[in-house]
Amino acid sequence: MTSGLEKPLPDTGDPVAAPFWKATREGRIVVPRCANCGYRFWPPEPVCPECYSSSFVWQDVPPAGTLWSYAVYHRALDPAFADEIPYAVGLVELDGGLKMYGIMRGELDALEIGRPVTALFEPATDTVTFVRWRIAE
Amino acid sequence: MSLTARAAIIGAGATEQGEIPGESPEVIAVRAVEAALRDAGIDKRSIDGLITCKAPLTTHGTDESMGPLLGINPAYSTTLDYGMAAFSLHLAIMAIESGLASTVLLTYGTNARSANIGFSRPIGGSGTWTALSGFLHVAGPAAMAARRHMHLYGTTEEQLGWISVAQREWAMMNPLAVFRTPMTIEDYLAMPYIVAPLRRPDLTVISDGGAAFIVTGAERAADLHAAPIYVRGMAQQSAIRNEQNEDKLMRPWLGDIATRLYAQAGMSPADMDVAYLQDGTSVWVLQMLEAYGFCGIGEAGPFLAAGNTRPGGSLPVNTNGGQLSESYTHNWMHLYEAVRQLRGEGGERQVAGARRALLAQTHDFWKGAASILAADAA
Numbered sequence: 001m002t003s004g005l006e007k008p009l010p011d012t013g014d015p016v017a018a019p020f021w022k023a024t025r026e027g028r029i030v031v032p033r034c035a036n037c038g039y040r041f042w043p044p045e046p047v048c049p050e051c052y053s054s055s056f057v058w059q060d061v062p063p064a065g066t067l068w069s070y071a072v073y074h075r076a077l078d079p080a081f082a083d084e085i086p087y088a089v090g091l092v093e094l095d096g097g098l099k100m101y102g103i104m105r106g107e108l109d110a111l112e113i114g115r116p117v118t119a120l121f122e123p124a125t126d127t128v129t130f131v132r133w134r135i136a137e
Numbered sequence: 138m139s140l141t142a143r144a145a146i147i148g149a150g151a152t153e154q155g156e157i158p159g160e161s162p163e164v165i166a167v168r169a170v171e172a173a174l175r176d177a178g179i180d181k182r183s184i185d186g187l188i189t190c191k192a193p194l195t196t197h198g199t200d201e202s203m204g205p206l207l208g209i210n211p212a213y214s215t216t217l218d219y220g221m222a223a224f225s226l227h228l229a230i231m232a233i234e235s236g237l238a239s240t241v242l243l244t245y246g247t248n249a250r251s252a253n254i255g256f257s258r259p260i261g262g263s264g265t266w267t268a269l270s271g272f273l274h275v276a277g278p279a280a281m282a283a284r285r286h287m288h289l290y291g292t293t294e295e296q297l298g299w300i301s302v303a304q305r306e307w308a309m310m311n312p313l314a315v316f317r318t319p320m321t322i323e324d325y326l327a328m329p330y331i332v333a334p335l336r337r338p339d340l341t342v343i344s345d346g347g348a349a350f351i352v353t354g355a356e357r358a359a360d361l362h363a364a365p366i367y368v369r370g371m372a373q374q375s376a377i378r379n380e381q382n383e384d385k386l387m388r389p390w391l392g393d394i395a396t397r398l399y400a401q402a403g404m405s406p407a408d409m410d411v412a413y414l415q416d417g418t419s420v421w422v423l424q425m426l427e428a429y430g431f432c433g434i435g436e437a438g439p440f441l442a443a444g445n446t447r448p449g450g451s452l453p454v455n456t457n458g459g460q461l462s463e464s465y466t467h468n469w470m471h472l473y474e475a476v477r478q479l480r481g482e483g484g485e486r487q488v489a490g491a492r493r494a495l496l497a498q499t500h501d502f503w504k505g506a507a508s509i510l511a512a513d514a515a
Contacts, residue, residue: 008268041381043266049381069288069386071280072333073271077257081271086333089272091281091386099380103270113288130269 007080012127016044019058024129027121030058031098042098061096063119064136068093070104070111090133092117106134142367142514144230145358148177148351149366149476154464155315157345158251162192166246167206169347173242177351177362184351186238187211188228190220192247193467194254203244213237220245222348222468223415223498223506227371229352239353245469246347256343275501276332276340279418282386283334286423289435294334296438298325300419300454301338301461303447308458310448310486313470315342316462339419341460348469350476355514364480369493369511370402375504385502391428394497394507399430402509406430409509410491411478412452413471415498416459422446425497426454429507453488468498479512 012021023030033040036053047054070090076082088104088111104111105120116136123129150172157165166189174181187209192198200214213232217224222245229241256275259268267273286292302322308314320338328336358365374394376382382390399405406429414425423437431452432440440446446454457463457474464470475494477483483491497507 007271010265010269043380049378069281069285071272071277071284072330073277074330074333077274077276077332078268078271084271087271089267089270089277089281101267101270101272113285 005080007124009125009128016046020044021128023058023060024121024131025127027063029061029063029094029119029131031061031096032056033059040096040098042100061094061098063131065092065094065117067091067111067113067115067117067135068099069113072108090117092133100131102131102133104134105132110135142355142369142511144233144352145355145362145365145367145514146350146476146510147353147358147362147365148173148179148349149473150174150176150349151313151470151473152347154313154346154466154470155344156250157248160248160251160345162195162197162246162248163202163206164246165248165345165347166198166203166244166349169246169349170207170242170244173349173351179240179351179361181207181209183240184209184242185212186229186232186241187214187244188217188225188232188241189244190217190225193220193249194256194258198244198246211238211242213241219500220247220467221415221498221500221506222472223496223508224373224500226350226352226368226472226508227373227506230368230371233352233354239357241352243350243352244347245349245466247465248345249465250343250345254343274332275417276335278386278502279339279420280332280335283420283423285387286420286435287334290438292423292438295322295326296442297334297339297419297423298322299441299444300416300422300446301325303441303444303450304416304455304459304461305338306448307453307456307486308462310484311457311463314458314463315344316458335418335420338461341417342462342465344465346464346466346470348466348473350472359514364512366476366479367511367514368508370398370404370509371507372397372401373504373506377503379502388424388428388499388502388505391424391499391505394505395429398507398509404493404509408493409452409495410493411456411475411488412454412495413468413475413497414454414459414495415468415471416455416461417467417501419461421499422454429495429497448486456483456486456488468496471498472496475510479510
């Protein structure tokens with residue numbers, strides 16, 4: 001939801017996503033894989049959408065991928081992000097095949113669909129570390 | 138497989154569009170109902186079905202909130218959570234074909250502008266995730282889809298701009314339209330980005346307004362109205378797995394709707410005289426021109442730049458100005474305009490000889506619906 005001036009923070013205690021936030025604090029990206037049927041998907045859900053199992057194994061994926069597309073915000077549609085304007089949100093296709101949204105760091109001019117990107121782990125609070133992205137050197 | 142009409146619209150009503158301060162969405166809807174009943178020439182006691190929809194992003198507009206204002210106890214009544222004309226129209230036809238009702242009233246009302254509804258919300262099935270990245274408002278994913286189209290097919294910002302420029306040209310001939318000031322492609326390109334590559338004219342007007350329609354079976358329609366507008370085909374497709382879909386943003390499933398729709402109606406894109414492509418953003422028009430077969434996949438840019446959708450073009454699109462220039466009504470005023478054009482009531486902007494219209498819309502990345510409307514029953 002639109003916030004006031006505080007940027008939104010995730011509920012790192014939510015069991016559906018807690019392993020992800022634990023991993024980002026350690027500089028890793030993990031995604032859920034169904035322990036029953038092996039299906040992988042993102043973002044996480046409380047049940048596997050293929051077999052309805054609620055048992056997951058969280059697997060490491062390389063903190064890298066390809067820029068699938070991006071959008072550059074020139075207007076602070078969430079006022080909490082006014083200090084970031086202009087900022088780009090990228091849709092990153094992970095090397096493992098899943099897609100994740102994230103703020104892009106670095107020069108906007110460098111953004112180009114298809115370019116390799118790498119993850120940056122940015123601590124926001126003691127418990128929350130966000131994954132941001134930048135075009136790979 | 139149905140090659141002839143299944144149902145028909147025998148009444149169409151709309152309020153003014155723009156600012157209607159001090160009125161609830163329900164009252165605005167009632168004003169449109171008055172106009173629709175007058176247009177149909179029937180009494181409200183003839184209505185035995187009611188399909189309302191919630192005003193966008195509110196809980197207003199349920200059938201139970203409309204009933205006391207409309208003063209009717211229809212045999213069948215229900216409410217759609219997402220207030221979109223194509224879905225309400227299909228549900229009305231299902232109610233008629235199933236025998237639940239014979240004469241169905243569809244209503245819509247919003248005070249989104251006067252109530253200052255906030256649209257800076259996450260879009261899609263991963264809202265709590267995307268909000269963390271400042272990825273709010275439909276402009277975000279639409280901009281990503283546009284950027285991807287540009288990358289894959291070489292589409293330019295100028296080509297995209299022709300969508301809103303053409304619709305402004307149509308809106309200038311529509312007294313109901315909110316935005317009627319002239320806008321050239323140079324004006325468009327000079328405007329700042331909201332979410333690049335999208336500019337203000339690529340995003341919907343936010344306005345107050347209502348619309349209402351009366352639908353009945355095709356056979357009854359001819360007895361009740363001099364010029365019924367027939368529904369010759371309808372199809373839908375959902376994509377409610379949302380982020381799990383391989384290509385959420387480009388919405389390839391729109392093509393599945395088109396395939397089933399044309400097959401059911403026994404028609405092709407070339408049979409359409411006008412097209413109403415619901416345009417919360419211009420990018421939806423870009424995608425639907427291709428998905429509904431008016432040009433090849435990836436070819437919408439050149440198709441637009443050639444002027445095909447403008448007044449005088451080969452495929453007039455959104456001749457009311459659409460959501461980009463006329464009003465914020467989730468396809469309701471597109472339907473209103475389609476009815477008027479097919480009746481020959483388009484005034485200054487009448488498309489000569491318009492007999493068949495495509496009415497297509499989406500609920501952003503969740504689902505889509507399309508109908509073929511026609512002045513003739515078979």
